[in-house]
Amino acid sequence: xxxxxxxxxxxxxxxxxxxxxxxxxxxxxxxxxxxxxxxxxxxxxxxxxxxxxxxxxxxxxxxxxxxxxxxxxxxxxxxxxxxxxxxxxxxxxxxxxxxxxxxxxxxxxxxxxxxxxxxxxxxxxxxxxxxxxxxxxxxxxxxxxxxxxxxxxxxxxxxxxxxxxxxxxxxxxxxxxxxxxxxxxxxxxxxxxxxxxxxxxxxxxxxxxxxxxxxxxxxxxxxxxxxxxxxxxxxxxxxxxxxxxxxxxxxxxxxxxxxxxxxxxxxxxxxxxxxxxxxxxxxxxxxxxxxxxxxxxxxxxxxxxxxxxxxxxxxxxxxxxxxxxxxxxxxxxxxxxxxxxxxxxxxxxxxxxxxxxxxxxxxxxxxxxxxxxxxxxxxxxxxxxxxxxxxxxxxxxxxxxxxxxxxxxxxxxxxxxxxxxxxxxxxxxxxxxxxxxxxxxxxxxxxxxxxxxxxxxxxxxxxxxxxxxxxxxxxxxxxxxxxxxxxxxxxxxxxxxxxxxxxxxxxxxxxxxxxxxxxxxxxxxxxxxxxxxxxxxxxxxxxxxxxxxxxxxxxxxxxxxxxxxxxxxxxxxxxxxxxxxxxxxxxxxxxxxxxxxxxxxxxxxxxxxxxxxxxxxxxxxxxxxxxxxxxxxxxxxxxxxxx
Numbered sequence: 001x002x003x004x005x006x007x008x009x010x011x012x013x014x015x016x017x018x019x020x021x022x023x024x025x026x027x028x029x030x031x032x033x034x035x036x037x038x039x040x041x042x043x044x045x046x047x048x049x050x051x052x053x054x055x056x057x058x059x060x061x062x063x064x065x066x067x068x069x070x071x072x073x074x075x076x077x078x079x080x081x082x083x084x085x086x087x088x089x090x091x092x093x094x095x096x097x098x099x100x101x102x103x104x105x106x107x108x109x110x111x112x113x114x115x116x117x118x119x120x121x122x123x124x125x126x127x128x129x130x131x132x133x134x135x136x137x138x139x140x141x142x143x144x145x146x147x148x149x150x151x152x153x154x155x156x157x158x159x160x161x162x163x164x165x166x167x168x169x170x171x172x173x174x175x176x177x178x179x180x181x182x183x184x185x186x187x188x189x190x191x192x193x194x195x196x197x198x199x200x201x202x203x204x205x206x207x208x209x210x211x212x213x214x215x216x217x218x219x220x221x222x223x224x225x226x227x228x229x230x231x232x233x234x235x236x237x238x239x240x241x242x243x244x245x246x247x248x249x250x251x252x253x254x255x256x257x258x259x260x261x262x263x264x265x266x267x268x269x270x271x272x273x274x275x276x277x278x279x280x281x282x283x284x285x286x287x288x289x290x291x292x293x294x295x296x297x298x299x300x301x302x303x304x305x306x307x308x309x310x311x312x313x314x315x316x317x318x319x320x321x322x323x324x325x326x327x328x329x330x331x332x333x334x335x336x337x338x339x340x341x342x343x344x345x346x347x348x349x350x351x352x353x354x355x356x357x358x359x360x361x362x363x364x365x366x367x368x369x370x371x372x373x374x375x376x377x378x379x380x381x382x383x384x385x386x387x388x389x390x391x392x393x394x395x396x397x398x399x400x401x402x403x404x405x406x407x408x409x410x411x412x413x414x415x416x417x418x419x420x421x422x423x424x425x426x427x428x429x430x431x432x433x434x435x436x437x438x439x440x441x442x443x444x445x446x447x448x449x450x451x452x453x454x455x456x457x458x459x460x461x462x463x464x465x466x467x468x469x470x471x472x473x474x475x476x477x478x479x480x481x482x483x484x485x486x487x488x489x490x491x492x493x494x495x496x497x498x499x500x501x502x503x504x505x506x507x508x509x510x511x512x513x514x515x516x517x518x519x520x521x522x523x524x525x526x527x528x529x530x531x532x533x534x535x536x537x538x539x540x541x542x543x544x545x546x547x548x549x550x551x552x553x554x555x556x557x558x559x560x561x562x563x564x565x566x567x568x569x570x571x572x573x574x575x576x577x578x579x580x581x582x583x584x585x586x587x588x589x590x591x592x593x594x595x596x597x598x599x600x601x602x603x604x605x606x607x608x609x610x611x612x613x614x615x616x617x618x619x620x621x622x623x624x625x626x627x628x629x630x631x632x633x634x635x636x637x638x639x640x641x642x643x
Contacts, residue, residue: 044459046095046624049102054095057387059628060463062094067632080437088633095625099618100609101166107612108165115164123160133262144259174604179596187592188582194305194533195551196576199543200508200518200526203568207500209493220492221481227491228484231419232476236446237402239413239455240434241393242464246385246410247378257373261366268364273317275357276332279303280311280349282584287343287350294352295340301541305532309584311349317359324348385410386463393465394457402455402469417474420447437461441631446470461631505569509562516558517573533578547572 044056067079070090074082082090124130125137129145132138146153212220221228261268277300281287290307304312315323323329327346335341335355342352389409396405405411418430422443432439441460446468455467481488511521522528532540534548547570550561554574563570582589 043621043624046621046628047099048619048621049099050106052102052106054098054102056459056624056628057463059091059095059098059625060459060461060631061383062098063091063628063632064462066090066094078436080440084633088629091629091632100606100612103609103612104166104170104605105162108162108169111169113165113168115161115168119164120157120161123164124156131263133265141259141263144256147256170605170608173608174601177597177600177604179593179600183596184589184593185582187596188585188589189579191537191592192308192535192580192585192588193552194308194535194578194580195574196533196578197531197551197572198517198519198575199529199531199547199570199572200522201529201568201570202501202505202508202526204494204497204501205567207497207504209496209500212489212492212496217485217488217492218481220495221484221488224491225478228479228481228487229476230479231421232447233417233419233425233474234446234451234470235415235417235472237413237415237455237469237471238432238442238446238466239393239397239402239405239411239468240432240438240442240464240466241386241389241409241411241457242434242438242462242466243379243382243386244435244464245412245433246389247375247382248412249408249410250378250381250385252374252377256377257370258366260373260377261369268369270363271319271361272333273319273359274332274355275314275316275359276318276353276355277314278312278328278332278351278353279307280313280351281307281343282309282349284343284345284350286310287352291340291343291352294354301532304538308580311585311587328353382410383463386465390457390465393467397455397457397467402467415471418443418446420444434464434466435462437632438464438466442466442468459627459631501568505562505571508571509560512560512571512573517560517575518571519573533576544570 045053046056046059047054064079067082067087067090070086071079071082074086079087124142130137130142132141143153146156279287279290279294281290286309290303290310293306294303298306300314318332320329320333323332325346325348328348328351331341331344331346331351332353332355335353337355337358340352340354343350345351389411393405393409393411396409402413405413412433414432416424416430418424420443422430422432422439424430430439430443432442434442438460441464445458445466449468449470451470451473453470455469457465457467459465508518508521508523508526512518515521519528531543534540534543534551536548536552539545539548544563544565546565547561547563550563551572551574554561557574557576560571560573563572
């Protein structure tokens, strides 16, 4: 687990501390007291496995971590943009993972795996987060890090000892698994297959629309009343307790800030970095051919598509020390910007490269970094402080409502008017001090809670808690035609252009099916595009991913598909299917082999952990689980479920 976190988390001490230590506590090691005083069974316990428990806070934390990764895989920046069903599935998978990890801990205890003190000491001494500027273990830095997250030394030693024991149990089972050649070849063929298309875009904005008369506008207004309604508004008082609000109230002494600054010299004293595009060819002749193509004006996407027998990589903001080949690093950092270099022979092969940007070295002094340092430490501490303050906030609300909140809890009280989407009457987002997911949950609560109902503290996403009191409700209403005439006209024109684009695209699609493709069916003036070859894993600029998915479902060339997008319609014909040669891409084959082998090893560990559940079947608290699912996926995402 610790070794896995080292590979996937950021290199800052903050990421390692939170995800490497607190997350280990979250995953079922019976250390819920890191956030809350577990004591006896409570409503915030989602599952119990023997003498171990998984709390709602632990599950929410694990889910939010996995949602961030899932969002990146879906190509979105905010997990709240994921469909509710996807968020719900991620939460259930996170729970299953926590249960399996807990079972592995119990198995290690039953088998009495003994971890020597020397192994624990070596593990901690090897953690980069506890090393000083000289690269050696720093006792004062170690103590400071533990104070920052509210963890004792003995607790950390227990966590590390248990982690080593679990690895000692799992790694012998998983280490021998390796993906067979036939599986690697099939995965490579699926992953690297390229498809070429002819494409015609029929965009709404390119369509003519005759100006509507008054009768048409009134008819459109009457037929689409939902488009011209003023939304319902509600005025509410809100109290929020979250890591962000608590962090604002934490005071950090300069001595702690200075220690953090000194430990992150690489972050605040950045050497020269460069953006570079590199092609490594299998031979000098091939490298010269690629260099000639590049020199003639081919862009990077075209170059990558044509260099299937070579390794292509783009590094942005790379330091000289981060380039694996010292010889290549020396060449890159000696080259001028925007000038093609090579072919040159290095230990990795024949390389051609171009430096596209040079960023000079820069230093950030302590004064300039102070605010960022303070926020890092405060947020590291805040997560552990939310739990103990929840009951105090609940007692304050029960005793005096939302008007008598103690100022020493780190809670924030606000009031205002908003609609169901969290917008104020002037159309701007309501200034609620919360993450997007928590803000949406608060808005949903405001519009589901009755006016005048007593406020209740509710747990939301991102380890946030909130309570609302609805004071006034202004019902939605249809706006008079005279006040929305311009909006009606704009909506009518948009609909007319959309309809015209639909008719034109449908006609092209039907004709293309009869004539063998859009190139033969395109009308005069319709531009037929020839994008770079599509692959399943690498998007092509200006080609919607949904269109690529449709193209890869076609069994043979000559077939045509039509895609409806917000900006118009896309009609494409598959013209070629290219199967790559595995021998020409050894690095890609090795990447796939490594990934498949790792997946097989993970599957063995999962299978073993699931088998362990037979000795102590988990007990699921459906009510607490539904609370988490509602926080993650919204009310519609909740529902009784078990892993």
